[in-house]
Amino acid sequence: MNIVLFGPPGAGKGTQGDQIVKNFNLYKVSTGDLLREEIKKNINLGNKIKSIIDKGLLVSDNIINDLLIKIFSDKKLYNRLIFDGYPRNLEQARNLDSCLKKYKQKISCVLCLNVEKKLILKRILGRQTCINCGLIFNEYFMPATSKNHSCDPKFLNKRSDDNEKTVTNRFETYLNKTLPILDFYKEQNLLHHINGMLEIDQIFDEIRAIIASLET
Ligand code: ADP
Numbered sequence: 001m002n003i004v005l006f007g008p009p010g011a012g013k014g015t016q017g018d019q020i021v022k023n024f025n026l027y028k029v030s031t032g033d034l035l036r037e038e039i040k041k042n043i044n045l046g047n048k049i050k051s052i053i054d055k056g057l058l059v060s061d062n063i064i065n066d067l068l069i070k071i072f073s074d075k076k077l078y079n080r081l082i083f084d085g086y087p088r089n090l091e092q093a094r095n096l097d098s099c100l101k102k103y104k105q106k107i108s109c110v111l112c113l114n115v116e117k118k119l120i121l122k123r124i125l126g127r128q129t130c131i132n133c134g135l136i137f138n139e140y141f142m143p144a145t146s147k148n149h150s151c152d153p154k155f156l157n158k159r160s161d162d163n164e165k166t167v168t169n170r171f172e173t174y175l176n177k178t179l180p181i182l183d184f185y186k187e188q189n190l191l192h193h194i195n196g197m198l199e200i201d202q203i204f205d206e207i208r209a210i211i212a213s214l215e216t
Pocket of ligand 1: 008009010031054056057059064084085087092
């Protein structure tokens with residue numbers, strides 16, 4: 001099964017993606033994470049990518065395609081992919097279809113997390129990621145404590161694009177470029193809407209029920 005997680009920035013795609021990975025033995029492909037790794041590894045290309053991300057714009061499709069090529073062709077990941085933050089425009093959605101087709105796979109469902117803009121802002125501005133273990137926390141809703149996080153608090157990090165100005169631009173980019181993809185998936189009968197404003201576990205219950213219904 002291959003799943004696309006869809007929704008505005010801060011909708012909780014990463015958090016729910018991690019839960020799905022744990023429960024259904026899938027492999028999460030986050031283009032945002034792949035880009036952040038590239039920024040750390042590759043100084044020239046990394047600087048270019050960082051300046052685009054910090055403006056809240058989309059990185060070019062060519063860069064994204066290069067990062068994804070290895071994943072599509074990896075036999076270990078066959079039919080086990082969950083996409084977080086990809087596709088982000090219609091070209092990417094068409095490219096995803098043709099890459100999956102090439103490797104004899106398809107999308108099983110698109111899970112659209114719906115969240116109001118006001119809540120998105122709070123989620124993003126409070127977001128902290130542990131650069132040691134990768135867990136995601138939120139200063140307002142789910143602070144890291146000694147009970148839920150074993151790493152030193154010094155590893156908790158705020159993303160450079162998680163500031164008010166960039167978030168506003170990211171949201172605009174989402175509305176203009178990404179949202180039109182929804183019709184593309186609706187026409188293919190792949191779309192499932194999910195209330196992304198509930199508690200993390202409640203949202204995951206909804207997702208679990210949808211995935212279970214697809215498996216039977
Ligand atoms: P969020 O979903 O909260 O915006 P991500 O980590 O998915 O966070 O993405 C961060 C940034 O990385 C985006 O604002 C964009 O600049 C870039 N990015 C991520 N995925 C893509 C993609 N598929 N195509 C183009 N740019 C992307």
